[in-house]
Amino acid sequence: MEGYDLIGDVHGCGATLAALLEKLGYHQRGGVYRHPRRKVIFLGDLIDRGPRIRLAVNIARRMVEEGEAQIVMGNHEYNALAYCHRLGDHGWLRPHTPRHNRIIMNTLEQYRDHPGEWDDVLAWFMQIPLFLDLGELRVVHACWDQPLIDALRHECPDACLDRAMLEASVDSDTLAFRALDRLTRGSHLPLPEGIEIHSGDGFTRKTFRTHFWARDPQFYGDVIFQPDNLPDDLELRPLSDAERQRLSYYGPEKPPLFIGHYWCEGIPALPAPNIACLDYSAVKYGRLVAYRWSGEQRLDANHFVWVSVPREEQARPQPWEIDFD
Ligand SMILES: [Mn+2]
Incomplete structure:
Protein backbone atom coordinates (compact mmCIF):
# COMPACT_ATOMS: atom_id res chain seq x y z
CA MET A 1 0.00 0.00 0.00
CA GLU A 2 1.48 3.26 -1.19
CA GLY A 3 -1.09 5.74 0.14
CA TYR A 4 -4.50 7.32 -0.14
CA ASP A 5 -6.10 9.45 -2.83
CA LEU A 6 -8.52 11.83 -1.14
CA ILE A 7 -11.36 13.10 -3.33
CA GLY A 8 -13.42 16.25 -2.68
CA ASP A 9 -17.15 16.95 -3.05
CA VAL A 10 -18.49 15.19 -6.15
CA HIS A 11 -22.06 16.59 -5.99
CA GLY A 12 -23.39 14.36 -8.72
CA CYS A 13 -20.57 14.88 -11.22
CA GLY A 14 -20.39 11.12 -11.71
CA ALA A 15 -18.76 11.09 -15.15
CA THR A 16 -16.12 13.53 -13.92
CA LEU A 17 -15.46 11.27 -10.93
CA ALA A 18 -14.85 8.38 -13.31
CA ALA A 19 -12.47 10.58 -15.33
CA LEU A 20 -10.58 11.62 -12.17
CA LEU A 21 -10.21 8.00 -11.03
CA GLU A 22 -8.87 7.05 -14.47
CA LYS A 23 -6.42 9.94 -14.31
CA LEU A 24 -5.25 8.69 -10.90
CA GLY A 25 -4.58 5.23 -12.37
CA TYR A 26 -7.68 3.41 -11.14
CA HIS A 27 -9.33 0.97 -13.53
CA GLN A 28 -12.87 -0.29 -13.50
CA ARG A 29 -13.64 -3.99 -13.71
CA GLY A 30 -17.06 -5.43 -12.88
CA GLY A 31 -18.27 -2.01 -11.77
CA VAL A 32 -15.51 -1.41 -9.19
CA TYR A 33 -12.60 1.00 -9.57
CA ARG A 34 -9.34 -0.35 -8.15
CA HIS A 35 -5.70 0.68 -7.99
CA PRO A 36 -2.98 -1.92 -7.39
CA ARG A 37 -1.27 0.08 -4.63
CA ARG A 38 -3.65 2.82 -3.48
CA LYS A 39 -7.06 3.41 -1.87
CA VAL A 40 -9.49 6.31 -2.07
CA ILE A 41 -11.05 8.37 0.70
CA PHE A 42 -14.15 10.36 -0.28
CA LEU A 43 -14.76 13.55 1.69
CA GLY A 44 -18.59 13.41 1.48
CA ASP A 45 -21.24 15.32 -0.51
CA LEU A 46 -21.58 12.77 -3.29
CA ILE A 47 -25.19 13.84 -3.96
CA ASP A 48 -27.30 16.90 -4.91
CA ARG A 49 -27.00 19.50 -7.64
CA GLY A 50 -25.15 17.58 -10.37
CA PRO A 51 -26.34 15.68 -13.44
CA ARG A 52 -25.07 12.14 -12.63
CA ILE A 53 -25.88 11.60 -8.96
CA ARG A 54 -26.67 7.88 -9.17
CA LEU A 55 -23.43 7.26 -11.02
CA ALA A 56 -21.43 9.18 -8.40
CA VAL A 57 -23.06 7.23 -5.56
CA ASN A 58 -22.66 3.88 -7.32
CA ILE A 59 -18.97 4.41 -8.03
CA ALA A 60 -18.20 5.46 -4.44
CA ARG A 61 -20.42 2.90 -2.78
CA ARG A 62 -19.06 -0.04 -4.75
CA MET A 63 -15.50 1.01 -3.96
CA VAL A 64 -16.32 1.32 -0.25
CA GLU A 65 -18.11 -2.03 -0.17
CA GLU A 66 -15.19 -3.73 -1.92
CA GLY A 67 -12.65 -2.24 0.49
CA GLU A 68 -11.14 0.02 -2.20
CA ALA A 69 -12.29 3.25 -0.53
CA GLN A 70 -13.49 4.87 2.67
CA ILE A 71 -15.82 7.83 3.01
CA VAL A 72 -16.94 10.40 5.58
CA MET A 73 -20.39 11.96 5.75
CA GLY A 74 -21.10 15.29 4.10
CA ASN A 75 -23.85 17.67 5.11
CA HIS A 76 -25.79 16.69 1.96
CA GLU A 77 -25.88 12.99 2.93
CA TYR A 78 -26.93 13.98 6.44
CA ASN A 79 -29.61 16.33 5.05
CA ALA A 80 -30.97 13.55 2.84
CA LEU A 81 -31.25 11.21 5.84
CA ALA A 82 -33.14 13.79 7.88
CA TYR A 83 -35.28 14.93 4.91
CA CYS A 84 -36.43 11.37 4.17
CA HIS A 85 -36.93 10.32 7.81
CA ARG A 86 -40.57 10.30 8.92
CA LEU A 87 -41.43 11.40 12.44
CA GLY A 88 -44.57 9.38 13.04
CA ASP A 89 -47.52 11.59 12.12
CA HIS A 90 -45.51 14.75 12.65
CA GLY A 91 -44.06 15.09 9.20
CA TRP A 92 -40.37 14.90 8.46
CA LEU A 93 -37.26 15.19 10.57
CA ARG A 94 -35.96 17.87 8.17
CA PRO A 95 -38.98 19.98 7.21
CA HIS A 96 -39.87 20.08 3.52
CA THR A 97 -39.47 23.84 3.17
CA PRO A 98 -38.91 25.38 -0.28
CA ARG A 99 -35.23 25.86 0.56
CA HIS A 100 -34.74 22.25 1.69
CA ASN A 101 -36.78 20.96 -1.29
CA ARG A 102 -34.56 22.85 -3.66
CA ILE A 103 -31.33 21.49 -2.18
CA ILE A 104 -32.34 17.83 -2.62
CA MET A 105 -34.47 18.30 -5.76
CA ASN A 106 -31.99 16.91 -8.32
CA THR A 107 -31.25 13.86 -6.20
CA LEU A 108 -34.92 12.94 -5.76
CA GLU A 109 -35.56 13.53 -9.47
CA GLN A 110 -32.72 11.26 -10.53
CA TYR A 111 -33.84 8.48 -8.16
CA ARG A 112 -37.54 8.93 -8.95
CA ASP A 113 -37.69 5.85 -11.16
CA HIS A 114 -35.49 3.87 -8.75
CA PRO A 115 -37.24 4.13 -5.36
CA GLY A 116 -35.87 0.85 -4.02
CA GLU A 117 -32.34 1.91 -4.93
CA TRP A 118 -32.83 5.25 -3.11
CA ASP A 119 -34.00 3.49 0.08
CA ASP A 120 -30.95 1.29 -0.16
CA VAL A 121 -28.68 4.32 -0.61
CA LEU A 122 -30.20 5.97 2.49
CA ALA A 123 -29.49 2.80 4.49
CA TRP A 124 -25.89 2.97 3.25
CA PHE A 125 -25.59 6.64 4.28
CA MET A 126 -26.40 5.57 7.85
CA GLN A 127 -23.21 3.50 7.85
CA ILE A 128 -20.93 6.38 6.84
CA PRO A 129 -18.76 7.68 9.70
CA LEU A 130 -18.73 11.36 10.60
CA PHE A 131 -14.92 11.49 10.65
CA LEU A 132 -11.87 9.27 10.11
CA ASP A 133 -8.78 9.32 12.28
CA LEU A 134 -6.17 7.06 10.69
CA GLY A 135 -3.41 8.28 12.99
CA GLU A 136 -1.15 9.71 10.27
CA LEU A 137 -4.03 11.54 8.63
CA ARG A 138 -7.51 12.75 9.51
CA VAL A 139 -10.58 13.32 7.41
CA VAL A 140 -13.80 15.22 8.06
CA HIS A 141 -16.23 16.95 5.70
CA ALA A 142 -16.03 20.51 7.07
CA CYS A 143 -14.36 21.03 10.47
CA TRP A 144 -12.23 18.98 12.88
CA ASP A 145 -13.30 20.02 16.36
CA GLN A 146 -11.35 17.92 18.87
CA PRO A 147 -13.59 18.36 21.95
CA LEU A 148 -16.70 17.44 19.93
CA ILE A 149 -14.95 14.46 18.33
CA ASP A 150 -13.84 13.22 21.77
CA ALA A 151 -17.41 13.52 23.07
CA LEU A 152 -18.76 11.75 19.98
CA ARG A 153 -16.26 8.88 20.32
CA HIS A 154 -17.50 8.36 23.85
CA GLU A 155 -21.12 8.00 22.69
CA CYS A 156 -20.54 6.11 19.45
CA PRO A 157 -17.12 4.49 19.06
CA ASP A 158 -17.68 3.71 15.35
CA ALA A 159 -18.43 7.42 14.65
CA CYS A 160 -21.64 6.48 12.82
CA LEU A 161 -25.16 7.75 13.32
CA ASP A 162 -27.91 5.54 14.63
CA ARG A 163 -31.63 6.17 14.51
CA ALA A 164 -31.79 7.77 17.97
CA MET A 165 -28.88 10.06 17.18
CA LEU A 166 -30.38 11.05 13.83
CA GLU A 167 -33.65 11.97 15.55
CA ALA A 168 -31.81 13.88 18.28
CA SER A 169 -29.71 15.75 15.72
CA VAL A 170 -32.42 18.29 14.85
CA ASP A 171 -32.59 19.52 18.46
CA SER A 172 -29.91 22.17 18.97
CA ASP A 173 -29.46 21.24 22.65
CA THR A 174 -28.02 17.81 21.82
CA LEU A 175 -24.48 16.59 21.24
CA ALA A 176 -25.78 14.99 18.02
CA PHE A 177 -26.78 18.41 16.68
CA ARG A 178 -23.57 20.14 17.72
CA ALA A 179 -21.38 17.36 16.31
CA LEU A 180 -23.21 17.05 12.98
CA ASP A 181 -23.45 20.78 12.55
CA ARG A 182 -19.80 21.50 13.29
CA LEU A 183 -18.26 18.45 11.58
CA THR A 184 -20.35 18.51 8.39
CA ARG A 185 -21.17 22.22 8.04
CA GLY A 186 -18.26 23.88 9.81
CA SER A 248 -12.56 25.78 16.49
CA TYR A 249 -8.78 25.62 16.15
CA TYR A 250 -6.56 23.01 14.47
CA GLY A 251 -2.87 23.68 15.12
CA PRO A 252 0.05 23.14 12.72
CA GLU A 253 1.52 20.40 14.94
CA LYS A 254 -1.48 18.11 14.31
CA PRO A 255 -1.56 15.32 11.66
CA PRO A 256 -2.55 16.26 8.09
CA LEU A 257 -6.27 16.94 7.79
CA PHE A 258 -8.41 16.74 4.65
CA ILE A 259 -11.70 18.60 4.31
CA GLY A 260 -14.19 19.41 1.54
CA HIS A 261 -17.30 21.59 1.74
CA TYR A 262 -16.11 25.16 1.19
CA TRP A 263 -16.66 25.85 -2.57
CA CYS A 264 -13.10 26.98 -3.18
CA GLU A 265 -12.28 28.39 -6.59
CA GLY A 266 -9.25 28.56 -8.87
CA ILE A 267 -6.06 26.51 -8.72
CA PRO A 268 -5.95 24.24 -5.63
CA ALA A 269 -3.74 25.60 -2.86
CA LEU A 270 -3.07 24.69 0.78
CA PRO A 271 -4.62 26.98 3.42
CA ALA A 272 -2.16 25.59 6.03
CA PRO A 273 0.83 23.21 5.78
CA ASN A 274 -1.20 20.40 7.37
CA ILE A 275 -4.68 21.15 5.96
CA ALA A 276 -6.01 20.58 2.45
CA CYS A 277 -9.48 21.55 1.28
CA LEU A 278 -10.47 19.53 -1.79
CA ASP A 279 -13.82 21.16 -2.67
CA TYR A 280 -13.21 23.26 -5.79
CA SER A 281 -16.80 23.68 -6.95
CA ALA A 282 -16.88 20.74 -9.37
CA VAL A 283 -20.62 21.10 -9.88
CA LYS A 284 -20.25 24.80 -10.77
CA TYR A 285 -17.92 23.87 -13.65
CA GLY A 286 -14.90 24.23 -11.40
CA ARG A 287 -12.53 21.32 -10.65
CA LEU A 288 -13.01 17.91 -9.11
CA VAL A 289 -9.90 17.70 -6.95
CA ALA A 290 -7.93 14.86 -5.35
CA TYR A 291 -4.87 14.95 -3.12
CA ARG A 292 -2.42 12.11 -3.67
CA TRP A 293 -1.12 11.37 -0.15
CA SER A 294 1.78 9.00 0.41
CA GLY A 295 2.55 9.44 4.09
CA GLU A 296 3.91 13.01 4.14
CA GLN A 297 3.16 14.96 7.33
CA ARG A 298 3.73 18.29 5.59
CA LEU A 299 1.41 18.56 2.64
CA ASP A 300 2.63 19.58 -0.81
CA ALA A 301 0.52 21.54 -3.30
CA ASN A 302 2.18 19.58 -6.12
CA HIS A 303 0.24 16.52 -4.98
CA PHE A 304 -3.15 17.92 -6.02
CA VAL A 305 -4.61 16.17 -9.08
CA TRP A 306 -7.78 17.43 -10.75
CA VAL A 307 -10.10 17.38 -13.72
CA SER A 308 -11.91 20.48 -14.85
CA VAL A 309 -15.63 19.95 -15.18
CA PRO A 310 -16.80 20.46 -18.76
CA ARG A 311 -20.07 22.27 -19.33
CA GLU A 312 -21.27 19.43 -21.55
CA GLU A 313 -21.05 16.75 -18.82
CA GLN A 314 -24.81 16.34 -18.82
CA ALA A 315 -25.01 15.62 -22.51
CA ARG A 316 -22.13 13.22 -22.97
CA PRO A 317 -22.30 9.71 -21.50
CA GLN A 318 -18.90 8.04 -21.24
CA PRO A 319 -18.16 4.48 -22.33
CA TRP A 320 -17.11 3.40 -18.82
CA GLU A 321 -20.55 4.27 -17.43
CA ILE A 322 -22.23 1.43 -19.28
CA ASP A 323 -21.66 -1.08 -16.46
CA PHE A 324 -23.38 1.19 -13.96
CA ASP A 325 -26.93 1.36 -15.24
MN1 LIG B 1 -20.73 20.24 2.10
Missing part, protein backbone atom coordinates in the same frame (compact mmCIF):
# COMPACT_ATOMS: atom_id res chain seq x y z
CA SER A 187 -18.56 26.99 11.91
CA HIS A 188 -20.42 30.15 10.99
CA LEU A 189 -20.63 33.57 12.50
CA PRO A 190 -23.80 35.66 12.23
CA LEU A 191 -23.53 38.87 10.24
CA PRO A 192 -24.41 42.06 12.08
CA GLU A 193 -28.12 42.93 12.25
CA GLY A 194 -29.62 43.86 8.88
CA ILE A 195 -26.69 42.69 6.74
CA GLU A 196 -27.06 39.83 4.25
CA ILE A 197 -24.91 38.12 1.65
CA HIS A 198 -26.55 37.39 -1.71
CA SER A 199 -24.52 34.41 -2.69
CA GLY A 200 -23.60 33.30 -6.22
CA ASP A 201 -25.75 30.15 -5.83
CA GLY A 202 -28.94 32.18 -5.40
CA PHE A 203 -29.25 31.81 -1.61
CA THR A 204 -29.39 34.71 0.83
CA ARG A 205 -27.22 34.21 3.91
CA LYS A 206 -27.19 35.95 7.27
CA THR A 207 -24.01 34.19 8.41
CA PHE A 208 -20.57 33.64 6.95
CA ARG A 209 -18.39 30.53 6.95
CA THR A 210 -15.34 30.60 9.15
CA HIS A 211 -12.20 28.45 9.12
CA PHE A 212 -10.30 26.89 11.99
CA TRP A 213 -6.60 27.38 11.33
CA ALA A 214 -5.97 30.95 12.47
CA ARG A 215 -4.00 30.76 15.74
CA ASP A 216 -5.03 34.10 17.15
CA PRO A 217 -7.66 35.68 14.89
CA GLN A 218 -8.49 39.33 15.52
CA PHE A 219 -10.83 40.36 12.70
CA TYR A 220 -13.66 38.81 10.65
CA GLY A 221 -11.25 38.82 7.71
CA ASP A 222 -8.85 36.50 9.62
CA VAL A 223 -11.38 33.64 9.68
CA ILE A 224 -13.69 34.06 6.66
CA PHE A 225 -13.55 31.03 4.32
CA GLN A 226 -16.03 31.21 1.44
CA PRO A 227 -16.15 32.44 -2.15
CA ASP A 228 -18.43 35.39 -1.34
CA ASN A 229 -16.70 38.44 0.06
CA LEU A 230 -17.99 40.13 3.17
CA PRO A 231 -20.04 43.25 2.39
CA ASP A 232 -18.76 46.74 3.17
CA ASP A 233 -15.68 46.83 5.36
CA LEU A 234 -16.69 43.92 7.58
CA GLU A 235 -13.33 42.22 6.97
CA LEU A 236 -11.90 44.76 9.38
CA ARG A 237 -14.51 44.30 12.06
CA PRO A 238 -12.92 42.99 15.28
CA LEU A 239 -14.03 39.58 16.58
CA SER A 240 -15.64 39.79 19.99
CA ASP A 241 -14.54 37.38 22.74
CA ALA A 242 -17.86 35.55 22.42
CA GLU A 243 -17.31 35.14 18.67
CA ARG A 244 -13.75 33.92 19.18
CA GLN A 245 -15.00 31.30 21.64
CA ARG A 246 -17.34 29.85 19.03
CA LEU A 247 -14.45 29.08 16.66
Whole structure:
Protein backbone atom coordinates (compact mmCIF):
# COMPACT_ATOMS: atom_id res chain seq x y z
CA MET A 1 0.00 0.00 0.00
CA GLU A 2 1.48 3.26 -1.19
CA GLY A 3 -1.09 5.74 0.14
CA TYR A 4 -4.50 7.32 -0.14
CA ASP A 5 -6.10 9.45 -2.83
CA LEU A 6 -8.52 11.83 -1.14
CA ILE A 7 -11.36 13.10 -3.33
CA GLY A 8 -13.42 16.25 -2.68
CA ASP A 9 -17.15 16.95 -3.05
CA VAL A 10 -18.49 15.19 -6.15
CA HIS A 11 -22.06 16.59 -5.99
CA GLY A 12 -23.39 14.36 -8.72
CA CYS A 13 -20.57 14.88 -11.22
CA GLY A 14 -20.39 11.12 -11.71
CA ALA A 15 -18.76 11.09 -15.15
CA THR A 16 -16.12 13.53 -13.92
CA LEU A 17 -15.46 11.27 -10.93
CA ALA A 18 -14.85 8.38 -13.31
CA ALA A 19 -12.47 10.58 -15.33
CA LEU A 20 -10.58 11.62 -12.17
CA LEU A 21 -10.21 8.00 -11.03
CA GLU A 22 -8.87 7.05 -14.47
CA LYS A 23 -6.42 9.94 -14.31
CA LEU A 24 -5.25 8.69 -10.90
CA GLY A 25 -4.58 5.23 -12.37
CA TYR A 26 -7.68 3.41 -11.14
CA HIS A 27 -9.33 0.97 -13.53
CA GLN A 28 -12.87 -0.29 -13.50
CA ARG A 29 -13.64 -3.99 -13.71
CA GLY A 30 -17.06 -5.43 -12.88
CA GLY A 31 -18.27 -2.01 -11.77
CA VAL A 32 -15.51 -1.41 -9.19
CA TYR A 33 -12.60 1.00 -9.57
CA ARG A 34 -9.34 -0.35 -8.15
CA HIS A 35 -5.70 0.68 -7.99
CA PRO A 36 -2.98 -1.92 -7.39
CA ARG A 37 -1.27 0.08 -4.63
CA ARG A 38 -3.65 2.82 -3.48
CA LYS A 39 -7.06 3.41 -1.87
CA VAL A 40 -9.49 6.31 -2.07
CA ILE A 41 -11.05 8.37 0.70
CA PHE A 42 -14.15 10.36 -0.28
CA LEU A 43 -14.76 13.55 1.69
CA GLY A 44 -18.59 13.41 1.48
CA ASP A 45 -21.24 15.32 -0.51
CA LEU A 46 -21.58 12.77 -3.29
CA ILE A 47 -25.19 13.84 -3.96
CA ASP A 48 -27.30 16.90 -4.91
CA ARG A 49 -27.00 19.50 -7.64
CA GLY A 50 -25.15 17.58 -10.37
CA PRO A 51 -26.34 15.68 -13.44
CA ARG A 52 -25.07 12.14 -12.63
CA ILE A 53 -25.88 11.60 -8.96
CA ARG A 54 -26.67 7.88 -9.17
CA LEU A 55 -23.43 7.26 -11.02
CA ALA A 56 -21.43 9.18 -8.40
CA VAL A 57 -23.06 7.23 -5.56
CA ASN A 58 -22.66 3.88 -7.32
CA ILE A 59 -18.97 4.41 -8.03
CA ALA A 60 -18.20 5.46 -4.44
CA ARG A 61 -20.42 2.90 -2.78
CA ARG A 62 -19.06 -0.04 -4.75
CA MET A 63 -15.50 1.01 -3.96
CA VAL A 64 -16.32 1.32 -0.25
CA GLU A 65 -18.11 -2.03 -0.17
CA GLU A 66 -15.19 -3.73 -1.92
CA GLY A 67 -12.65 -2.24 0.49
CA GLU A 68 -11.14 0.02 -2.20
CA ALA A 69 -12.29 3.25 -0.53
CA GLN A 70 -13.49 4.87 2.67
CA ILE A 71 -15.82 7.83 3.01
CA VAL A 72 -16.94 10.40 5.58
CA MET A 73 -20.39 11.96 5.75
CA GLY A 74 -21.10 15.29 4.10
CA ASN A 75 -23.85 17.67 5.11
CA HIS A 76 -25.79 16.69 1.96
CA GLU A 77 -25.88 12.99 2.93
CA TYR A 78 -26.93 13.98 6.44
CA ASN A 79 -29.61 16.33 5.05
CA ALA A 80 -30.97 13.55 2.84
CA LEU A 81 -31.25 11.21 5.84
CA ALA A 82 -33.14 13.79 7.88
CA TYR A 83 -35.28 14.93 4.91
CA CYS A 84 -36.43 11.37 4.17
CA HIS A 85 -36.93 10.32 7.81
CA ARG A 86 -40.57 10.30 8.92
CA LEU A 87 -41.43 11.40 12.44
CA GLY A 88 -44.57 9.38 13.04
CA ASP A 89 -47.52 11.59 12.12
CA HIS A 90 -45.51 14.75 12.65
CA GLY A 91 -44.06 15.09 9.20
CA TRP A 92 -40.37 14.90 8.46
CA LEU A 93 -37.26 15.19 10.57
CA ARG A 94 -35.96 17.87 8.17
CA PRO A 95 -38.98 19.98 7.21
CA HIS A 96 -39.87 20.08 3.52
CA THR A 97 -39.47 23.84 3.17
CA PRO A 98 -38.91 25.38 -0.28
CA ARG A 99 -35.23 25.86 0.56
CA HIS A 100 -34.74 22.25 1.69
CA ASN A 101 -36.78 20.96 -1.29
CA ARG A 102 -34.56 22.85 -3.66
CA ILE A 103 -31.33 21.49 -2.18
CA ILE A 104 -32.34 17.83 -2.62
CA MET A 105 -34.47 18.30 -5.76
CA ASN A 106 -31.99 16.91 -8.32
CA THR A 107 -31.25 13.86 -6.20
CA LEU A 108 -34.92 12.94 -5.76
CA GLU A 109 -35.56 13.53 -9.47
CA GLN A 110 -32.72 11.26 -10.53
CA TYR A 111 -33.84 8.48 -8.16
CA ARG A 112 -37.54 8.93 -8.95
CA ASP A 113 -37.69 5.85 -11.16
CA HIS A 114 -35.49 3.87 -8.75
CA PRO A 115 -37.24 4.13 -5.36
CA GLY A 116 -35.87 0.85 -4.02
CA GLU A 117 -32.34 1.91 -4.93
CA TRP A 118 -32.83 5.25 -3.11
CA ASP A 119 -34.00 3.49 0.08
CA ASP A 120 -30.95 1.29 -0.16
CA VAL A 121 -28.68 4.32 -0.61
CA LEU A 122 -30.20 5.97 2.49
CA ALA A 123 -29.49 2.80 4.49
CA TRP A 124 -25.89 2.97 3.25
CA PHE A 125 -25.59 6.64 4.28
CA MET A 126 -26.40 5.57 7.85
CA GLN A 127 -23.21 3.50 7.85
CA ILE A 128 -20.93 6.38 6.84
CA PRO A 129 -18.76 7.68 9.70
CA LEU A 130 -18.73 11.36 10.60
CA PHE A 131 -14.92 11.49 10.65
CA LEU A 132 -11.87 9.27 10.11
CA ASP A 133 -8.78 9.32 12.28
CA LEU A 134 -6.17 7.06 10.69
CA GLY A 135 -3.41 8.28 12.99
CA GLU A 136 -1.15 9.71 10.27
CA LEU A 137 -4.03 11.54 8.63
CA ARG A 138 -7.51 12.75 9.51
CA VAL A 139 -10.58 13.32 7.41
CA VAL A 140 -13.80 15.22 8.06
CA HIS A 141 -16.23 16.95 5.70
CA ALA A 142 -16.03 20.51 7.07
CA CYS A 143 -14.36 21.03 10.47
CA TRP A 144 -12.23 18.98 12.88
CA ASP A 145 -13.30 20.02 16.36
CA GLN A 146 -11.35 17.92 18.87
CA PRO A 147 -13.59 18.36 21.95
CA LEU A 148 -16.70 17.44 19.93
CA ILE A 149 -14.95 14.46 18.33
CA ASP A 150 -13.84 13.22 21.77
CA ALA A 151 -17.41 13.52 23.07
CA LEU A 152 -18.76 11.75 19.98
CA ARG A 153 -16.26 8.88 20.32
CA HIS A 154 -17.50 8.36 23.85
CA GLU A 155 -21.12 8.00 22.69
CA CYS A 156 -20.54 6.11 19.45
CA PRO A 157 -17.12 4.49 19.06
CA ASP A 158 -17.68 3.71 15.35
CA ALA A 159 -18.43 7.42 14.65
CA CYS A 160 -21.64 6.48 12.82
CA LEU A 161 -25.16 7.75 13.32
CA ASP A 162 -27.91 5.54 14.63
CA ARG A 163 -31.63 6.17 14.51
CA ALA A 164 -31.79 7.77 17.97
CA MET A 165 -28.88 10.06 17.18
CA LEU A 166 -30.38 11.05 13.83
CA GLU A 167 -33.65 11.97 15.55
CA ALA A 168 -31.81 13.88 18.28
CA SER A 169 -29.71 15.75 15.72
CA VAL A 170 -32.42 18.29 14.85
CA ASP A 171 -32.59 19.52 18.46
CA SER A 172 -29.91 22.17 18.97
CA ASP A 173 -29.46 21.24 22.65
CA THR A 174 -28.02 17.81 21.82
CA LEU A 175 -24.48 16.59 21.24
CA ALA A 176 -25.78 14.99 18.02
CA PHE A 177 -26.78 18.41 16.68
CA ARG A 178 -23.57 20.14 17.72
CA ALA A 179 -21.38 17.36 16.31
CA LEU A 180 -23.21 17.05 12.98
CA ASP A 181 -23.45 20.78 12.55
CA ARG A 182 -19.80 21.50 13.29
CA LEU A 183 -18.26 18.45 11.58
CA THR A 184 -20.35 18.51 8.39
CA ARG A 185 -21.17 22.22 8.04
CA GLY A 186 -18.26 23.88 9.81
CA SER A 187 -18.56 26.99 11.91
CA HIS A 188 -20.42 30.15 10.99
CA LEU A 189 -20.63 33.57 12.50
CA PRO A 190 -23.80 35.66 12.23
CA LEU A 191 -23.53 38.87 10.24
CA PRO A 192 -24.41 42.06 12.08
CA GLU A 193 -28.12 42.93 12.25
CA GLY A 194 -29.62 43.86 8.88
CA ILE A 195 -26.69 42.69 6.74
CA GLU A 196 -27.06 39.83 4.25
CA ILE A 197 -24.91 38.12 1.65
CA HIS A 198 -26.55 37.39 -1.71
CA SER A 199 -24.52 34.41 -2.69
CA GLY A 200 -23.60 33.30 -6.22
CA ASP A 201 -25.75 30.15 -5.83
CA GLY A 202 -28.94 32.18 -5.40
CA PHE A 203 -29.25 31.81 -1.61
CA THR A 204 -29.39 34.71 0.83
CA ARG A 205 -27.22 34.21 3.91
CA LYS A 206 -27.19 35.95 7.27
CA THR A 207 -24.01 34.19 8.41
CA PHE A 208 -20.57 33.64 6.95
CA ARG A 209 -18.39 30.53 6.95
CA THR A 210 -15.34 30.60 9.15
CA HIS A 211 -12.20 28.45 9.12
CA PHE A 212 -10.30 26.89 11.99
CA TRP A 213 -6.60 27.38 11.33
CA ALA A 214 -5.97 30.95 12.47
CA ARG A 215 -4.00 30.76 15.74
CA ASP A 216 -5.03 34.10 17.15
CA PRO A 217 -7.66 35.68 14.89
CA GLN A 218 -8.49 39.33 15.52
CA PHE A 219 -10.83 40.36 12.70
CA TYR A 220 -13.66 38.81 10.65
CA GLY A 221 -11.25 38.82 7.71
CA ASP A 222 -8.85 36.50 9.62
CA VAL A 223 -11.38 33.64 9.68
CA ILE A 224 -13.69 34.06 6.66
CA PHE A 225 -13.55 31.03 4.32
CA GLN A 226 -16.03 31.21 1.44
CA PRO A 227 -16.15 32.44 -2.15
CA ASP A 228 -18.43 35.39 -1.34
CA ASN A 229 -16.70 38.44 0.06
CA LEU A 230 -17.99 40.13 3.17
CA PRO A 231 -20.04 43.25 2.39
CA ASP A 232 -18.76 46.74 3.17
CA ASP A 233 -15.68 46.83 5.36
CA LEU A 234 -16.69 43.92 7.58
CA GLU A 235 -13.33 42.22 6.97
CA LEU A 236 -11.90 44.76 9.38
CA ARG A 237 -14.51 44.30 12.06
CA PRO A 238 -12.92 42.99 15.28
CA LEU A 239 -14.03 39.58 16.58
CA SER A 240 -15.64 39.79 19.99
CA ASP A 241 -14.54 37.38 22.74
CA ALA A 242 -17.86 35.55 22.42
CA GLU A 243 -17.31 35.14 18.67
CA ARG A 244 -13.75 33.92 19.18
CA GLN A 245 -15.00 31.30 21.64
CA ARG A 246 -17.34 29.85 19.03
CA LEU A 247 -14.45 29.08 16.66
CA SER A 248 -12.56 25.78 16.49
CA TYR A 249 -8.78 25.62 16.15
CA TYR A 250 -6.56 23.01 14.47
CA GLY A 251 -2.87 23.68 15.12
CA PRO A 252 0.05 23.14 12.72
CA GLU A 253 1.52 20.40 14.94
CA LYS A 254 -1.48 18.11 14.31
CA PRO A 255 -1.56 15.32 11.66
CA PRO A 256 -2.55 16.26 8.09
CA LEU A 257 -6.27 16.94 7.79
CA PHE A 258 -8.41 16.74 4.65
CA ILE A 259 -11.70 18.60 4.31
CA GLY A 260 -14.19 19.41 1.54
CA HIS A 261 -17.30 21.59 1.74
CA TYR A 262 -16.11 25.16 1.19
CA TRP A 263 -16.66 25.85 -2.57
CA CYS A 264 -13.10 26.98 -3.18
CA GLU A 265 -12.28 28.39 -6.59
CA GLY A 266 -9.25 28.56 -8.87
CA ILE A 267 -6.06 26.51 -8.72
CA PRO A 268 -5.95 24.24 -5.63
CA ALA A 269 -3.74 25.60 -2.86
CA LEU A 270 -3.07 24.69 0.78
CA PRO A 271 -4.62 26.98 3.42
CA ALA A 272 -2.16 25.59 6.03
CA PRO A 273 0.83 23.21 5.78
CA ASN A 274 -1.20 20.40 7.37
CA ILE A 275 -4.68 21.15 5.96
CA ALA A 276 -6.01 20.58 2.45
CA CYS A 277 -9.48 21.55 1.28
CA LEU A 278 -10.47 19.53 -1.79
CA ASP A 279 -13.82 21.16 -2.67
CA TYR A 280 -13.21 23.26 -5.79
CA SER A 281 -16.80 23.68 -6.95
CA ALA A 282 -16.88 20.74 -9.37
CA VAL A 283 -20.62 21.10 -9.88
CA LYS A 284 -20.25 24.80 -10.77
CA TYR A 285 -17.92 23.87 -13.65
CA GLY A 286 -14.90 24.23 -11.40
CA ARG A 287 -12.53 21.32 -10.65
CA LEU A 288 -13.01 17.91 -9.11
CA VAL A 289 -9.90 17.70 -6.95
CA ALA A 290 -7.93 14.86 -5.35
CA TYR A 291 -4.87 14.95 -3.12
CA ARG A 292 -2.42 12.11 -3.67
CA TRP A 293 -1.12 11.37 -0.15
CA SER A 294 1.78 9.00 0.41
CA GLY A 295 2.55 9.44 4.09
CA GLU A 296 3.91 13.01 4.14
CA GLN A 297 3.16 14.96 7.33
CA ARG A 298 3.73 18.29 5.59
CA LEU A 299 1.41 18.56 2.64
CA ASP A 300 2.63 19.58 -0.81
CA ALA A 301 0.52 21.54 -3.30
CA ASN A 302 2.18 19.58 -6.12
CA HIS A 303 0.24 16.52 -4.98
CA PHE A 304 -3.15 17.92 -6.02
CA VAL A 305 -4.61 16.17 -9.08
CA TRP A 306 -7.78 17.43 -10.75
CA VAL A 307 -10.10 17.38 -13.72
CA SER A 308 -11.91 20.48 -14.85
CA VAL A 309 -15.63 19.95 -15.18
CA PRO A 310 -16.80 20.46 -18.76
CA ARG A 311 -20.07 22.27 -19.33
CA GLU A 312 -21.27 19.43 -21.55
CA GLU A 313 -21.05 16.75 -18.82
CA GLN A 314 -24.81 16.34 -18.82
CA ALA A 315 -25.01 15.62 -22.51
CA ARG A 316 -22.13 13.22 -22.97
CA PRO A 317 -22.30 9.71 -21.50
CA GLN A 318 -18.90 8.04 -21.24
CA PRO A 319 -18.16 4.48 -22.33
CA TRP A 320 -17.11 3.40 -18.82
CA GLU A 321 -20.55 4.27 -17.43
CA ILE A 322 -22.23 1.43 -19.28
CA ASP A 323 -21.66 -1.08 -16.46
CA PHE A 324 -23.38 1.19 -13.96
CA ASP A 325 -26.93 1.36 -15.24
MN1 LIG B 1 -20.73 20.24 2.10
